Amino acid sequence: MTSKNESLHVDSYERTWIIASIILVILFFIAITIAGTMMGIQVPGQVGRVDPNTVAQSGEFAEPGLRELAPGKYEAHVLAKTWSFDPREITVPKGSTVTFYVTSSDVQHGFKIQDTNMNVMVLPGQVASLTITFDEAGEYPYICTEYCGLGHAAMFGKVIVTD
């Protein structure tokens, strides 16, 4: 009963569509490869582990906040916990480049700075890091974007970029 013909019957319109779809997917591959590797817009990777039970007592997150590394270059350690960010405010001059390191001492949180490419998950045990340059003066709220309990909606802080 098995038909002898083992090759797939493909209509000509169908073939055109399939080829067009494959080309489209290849174009997407190329586009995200370029966007992901050459345009300087990074997603977080592996930075390192910390112990969430002790992270608030010792190490770099014991005293979170801004540190100047060189003129215009900063690093900021941010500790997320239910339901606030420490520090609540970070002030830098216009044009500064800030490398953020964010972790949590309790549940999962999110850390998104409005109107920037900073948007990471904050997991206890992991350090999330991205570098952002602030080219325009103004206030940039950072908000918690992952449900973290009853106070989640009020969990935020802000970056103040001065002229």
Next chain:
Amino acid sequence: MSASTKYEMTASDKRFIGWHMLFAIAALSIGSLFGPLQTFEHAGWDIYAQPWFQALFKSYYQGLTLHGVLNALIWTTFFITGFTTFTVIYGLKRRLRYPIVNHVGWWMMVVGLVTAAIPLLLDWATVLYTFYAPMKAHWLFYVGLTLVVVGSWIEGYGFYLTYYAWRKENPGVRTPLMSFMGVLNMVMWQIATIGIAVEILFFLLPWALGLTKGVDPLLTRTLFWWTGHPLVYFWLLPAYLSWYTMLPKQVGGKLFSDSLARLAFWLFLVLSVPLGFHHQFVDPGVPQGWKMVHAFLTFSVFLPSMFTLFTVTASLEIGGRARGGKGWLGWIWKLPWGDPSVAAQLLAGILFMFGGIGGLINASYNINLVVHNTAWVPGHFHLTVSSAATLSFMGISFWLVPYITGKKLWKPKLALVQVWLWFIGMVIFSNAMHVIGLLGAPRRTPLGLAPYIPEEWSGHLLRIGIGGGILFISVYLYIIIMAVTALSKKVPADEQVEPPVAESLHDPQQTPAWLDRWAIWLVIALALLAIAYGPQIVDQLMHMGATSPGFKVW
């Protein structure tokens, strides 16, 4: 298919499917209450803050947990297992080989649902449907979810045993398409749910029972998304099944290509699972390289959806032209839009095209930074699971429920109004959610309470509320229509609904045999899974920091 091949389903099989529908629709009727309430909260009318409401439900988040679990997990899983039971029996034209297996699976699902419902309703498990550790729910919640999943596996075994028996009885015959697709979806589901099963049984449950001290948040997230992404295909494939094998018949057309339909489904089996890191693009601890690999795989699964778009449209066009449609697009208006089952599925397909485009954006590696965990995301998946799948399921139930109950659909015109209301409400709601997400509004957040929401967004928040209000009317109209249909008097045998089964343009026996053989595709699927997930899972296990104690933060 000629009349001689019609199959009379037994009353007990119909009843068994009917129980699935009843539980599915009951879950939807509770779960869908909270969706509109969330939108009203956004628009400034916070019912959660009312004392009388708080006596029942403690918070926005408890409501959101119920909404996610009951709608996305229970309504879907119960509907799909019931509908798959139909496609197996009706497609293979034989009874279940060992009905007892299916019945055991069913009872497990019911017990699981009740077990999970208790802590959910008592506010002991307000952890949202993703239950990210180290937020810790009551152990009953994890037990309940496990029973639902394992129950669905056992129903799946019942399908495999039936299919195997049919194969023995029908050597060399191509598996009827609807049964093939139904069984394939269950196989995909079983591969997909390995992740969540390991997560719960080895990590969360022992921890919730106090047997272990901690769990690793990243590892459990990774295991969750192993299941979490293919979950969306588990919802979607039954809708595709209907679009391929039933809808063409309902519009007077024929399935354009049996072979391409099967090929698309095999690609879904192979590609649906190994791409969960696209939900973790912005997670710390997962190397960028692996995120990129999963981004590529995610784009690959776009292919079978493109095939589906072609084949389904071509099949509909055959119908539209047979009904006198002319010109490039003129056939579209000739489709039987007055049939609520058809209209529901056509509108579901239209909404899904927008959902698919949004999905490509989500999947685009670093573009995800813009939308991750913003209101854009629920805006997106209400076009997919809540429209492509849910609206199609509603359309299917317009004939399936009458068929299994021997009744007539109550007020088809009202049903038509109902599906259009869903479409209109969803367009308004989803569009406003996308926009406000791009502006930066977070998801899973009562935006009316959030102090950082600027005044300028209130117009969008209002549109979210208006869309939600229209959807509220639509979903309860649906439930009323289903309830009245089921409770109405039986109609005489000659007026009974007949399930739509689309003929294929080409004899399915012409479909090459390699498109009807399982072993090779399963091997490819598992191999790809091992490549895409193996190294990272091993790495995360080796560096596991099981240090997080549990938190109850609600």
